[in-house]
Amino acid sequence: MKIIKLAIRSLAILMVFAGLSIFYGCPGCEFEMPISINSASVTLIDNTGEKPTQSSSEFQPREAIAFRVTLYDTTDYYDYDYYANSKAKPFSPIQAAYALSCNETYVLQTRLESIRIFALQDLTDEIKTTDEVTDLFVAEIDNYNTSNTLYYTLDKVVDALNSFDFYWQPRISIDFFLTQEPSSSSLSFELHFLLDNGKTLIVPTPNIIVIS
Amino acid sequence: MKLKKSMATLCLLVVLPTVLEAQRFFQFNKVAYWYGHNRAWHERKAQTSDFDFLDHISTNNSHFGLMLSLGLGNNFSVDFRGYRFENTSYHIKGNLLYHLKPNLGFLAGGFTSNQLVSNSYKDFFNNYPSGYILFTPNQYIPEPIIRYSHWGLYGGSYLELRWGRATLLGSLCVGASQNVPFTILVGQKKLNSNIRRELEYNANRNLFLFVMPEITLGIDIFELESSTFGLEITCNAMVSNKSISYELTERVWTASNTEGQSIDIPSRIVTDLRYDVSIFWKF
Numbered sequence: 001m002k003i004i005k006l007a008i009r010s011l012a013i014l015m016v017f018a019g020l021s022i023f024y025g026c027p028g029c030e031f032e033m034p035i036s037i038n039s040a041s042v043t044l045i046d047n048t049g050e051k052p053t054q055s056s057s058e059f060q061p062r063e064a065i066a067f068r069v070t071l072y073d074t075t076d077y078y079d080y081d082y083y084a085n086s087k088a089k090p091f092s093p094i095q096a097a098y099a100l101s102c103n104e105t106y107v108l109q110t111r112l113e114s115i116r117i118f119a120l121q122d123l124t125d126e127i128k129t130t131d132e133v134t135d136l137f138v139a140e141i142d143n144y145n146t147s148n149t150l151y152y153t154l155d156k157v158v159d160a161l162n163s164f165d166f167y168w169q170p171r172i173s174i175d176f177f178l179t180q181e182p183s184s185s186s187l188s189f190e191l192h193f194l195l196d197n198g199k200t201l202i203v204p205t206p207n208i209i210v211i212s
Numbered sequence: 213m214k215l216k217k218s219m220a221t222l223c224l225l226v227v228l229p230t231v232l233e234a235q236r237f238f239q240f241n242k243v244a245y246w247y248g249h250n251r252a253w254h255e256r257k258a259q260t261s262d263f264d265f266l267d268h269i270s271t272n273n274s275h276f277g278l279m280l281s282l283g284l285g286n287n288f289s290v291d292f293r294g295y296r297f298e299n300t301s302y303h304i305k306g307n308l309l310y311h312l313k314p315n316l317g318f319l320a321g322g323f324t325s326n327q328l329v330s331n332s333y334k335d336f337f338n339n340y341p342s343g344y345i346l347f348t349p350n351q352y353i354p355e356p357i358i359r360y361s362h363w364g365l366y367g368g369s370y371l372e373l374r375w376g377r378a379t380l381l382g383s384l385c386v387g388a389s390q391n392v393p394f395t396i397l398v399g400q401k402k403l404n405s406n407i408r409r410e411l412e413y414n415a416n417r418n419l420f421l422f423v424m425p426e427i428t429l430g431i432d433i434f435e436l437e438s439s440t441f442g443l444e445i446t447c448n449a450m451v452s453n454k455s456i457s458y459e460l461t462e463r464v465w466t467a468s469n470t471e472g473q474s475i476d477i478p479s480r481i482v483t484d485l486r487y488d489v490s491i492f493w494k495f
Binding site: 047048049050061063064065066138147148149150151152153156177178179 | 401410468
């Protein structure tokens, strides 16, 4: 009889520990992931209508030269595994849960120092290949200040990006718009994203065929 | 709950004696409720490409209202009228009347009024200048309600004629009015181009003069002790020569690329007509 009572007490104590482990295993939703911009991709956009839309066409009207750059983190930091493992406690008999519907917030670890754009082909008779054309571009950040009508200068984009709240996805898209009509019929550009860790992301745009 | 009760008690203690005391100095003359309609006619506009707010102020709509007239001794009375329009705008006015004779006198008054700037202004910007369309950054953000508010003072005389149960009351006033500054922000995008611009219209304070004739035809339907119940038809016009000039700020591409100019819009004759049918109770 005594043995049975002892066994029940032991089991109860073990269940208390197991219950505590469940609390340890719960991930919660304070989900702040460190990310670093280390890669970029470029697509052309169609800005002939009211709003810019992604386009697969290389043809763009002379007054509507535009492209979209997406900056993102290719590491696995933002994997749920990373998060769950980070929450797992040593000696816990229960594995940490995988949170799949939290409001993920990504904290940018590397700051952007500057954005510079160079012409890879002649733009006009005065603006030749390799010339810097940063001042000829304006931009807007996807999902940033959605009530704004106007574009931003690239300096403002850099400031905004460094204070941007990354929710849901560790990536950001920036649309670039040329403010000057080119006289040539074919264009391409190279974008330099200088990061505060000393690295520079260099991204060439696809070739753009200018139509009137 | 306690606070509400305390406030109600305080109101009773303050308001009730005030009303009772005030009744020694004035008496209720008349109460009226009405339903009516507004219309406006604008003089044809001179050929200009500038945006004119007057073309987009919502003026044709129905209203209901309330009038309260109080007598102040033998020679003076005051009346207050409130109009509520179906599109949530309003018009409030108050008159002080001096009765020179029982059927003749002078009046002075003031009003404050607001009207909605209708969304028709968007049609203007959807193709002006050619090739530009209206740019709405986020369709989920509610559009602001823009109101054209103005206030005015006037003075004039009135004449009342009676034939049995019928009464004809006519008045003629002249006055001056001024609008309250307001702002409209318009975003535009040029088709087949990257160009985007933002136009900020800041309406100035514009002063204008007006003539305001009013005629009321009333008929007493029945009498109850010392009070009379009846019907009235009122027609009020405000003829003015007005314009809404403004400061225009144009921003192209970015917020830092700004240019401003003052736009003077030529004045036009505008006739606002208000007509209503009311029931009244005279004391």
